[in-house]
Amino acid sequence: MVSLTLLSTALMGLLVVATFLAVARIGAQRTAPGAGEQDRYAAVTEALKEVAGTPIVWAVGFLAITVGVGAVTLLAVGSFGIPEALAGTLLSLVYAAVGLLLVGFVFLGAYFSARGRGLGNAHGVAAGSFATGLVFLVVIVVQLLVGIIG
Incomplete structure (x- = not known):
């Protein structure tokens, strides 16, 4: 058991040293690797x-969603x-x-x-997370007070 712990400690130490050397080597270069190249991700x-x-994309997207x-x-x-079960499921999907969409807009x-x-x-x-959290908090409070869901 002790030898397994020592082996794990030695491997983690080697991993820390290798990470430090890799970061030091990258930090020694003046430009980031691949900074001068236009890769596929940047093009996409x-x-x-x-x-x-484009405004037409927003208009078509809004119409498609609506x-x-x-x-x-x-x-x-x-x-x-x-069937009634499928209708209930579809209505739940709409809700x-x-x-x-509302949470995304908030x-x-x-x-x-x-x-x-x-x-x-x-x-x-x-700010977005705070606003979304407030919306969830308001929904929970209204649910507890009035029972809007279910």
Whole structure:
């Protein structure tokens, strides 16, 4: 048992030394590895950034989400010959999708609000997480007081 502990300690010590040497070697270079190259990840992110900045993409996305939620809602509450268990599941999916959209809007709204005021990414994530936590807290309080779910 003792020899296993000593072996584990020696291996962890070697791992720490190897990590220190690797960091020191990378830190000795003036530029980050691959800084001068345009890799595939950067190209894909730039293309997605251009696409996401187009207003027509936002309009089509909004219409697709609206029509999709409306169609599934009609399918769930309408009498189209769907089994009752499937209709309940579809309605639950609609509730979950709308809730996810609302929480996403709250998070992204707080995030971009913080970023628009000159704060960093971490501050934006903190603001978005705080706002999302407040939404969950309000939902829990309303559920306990009134019983809106179920």
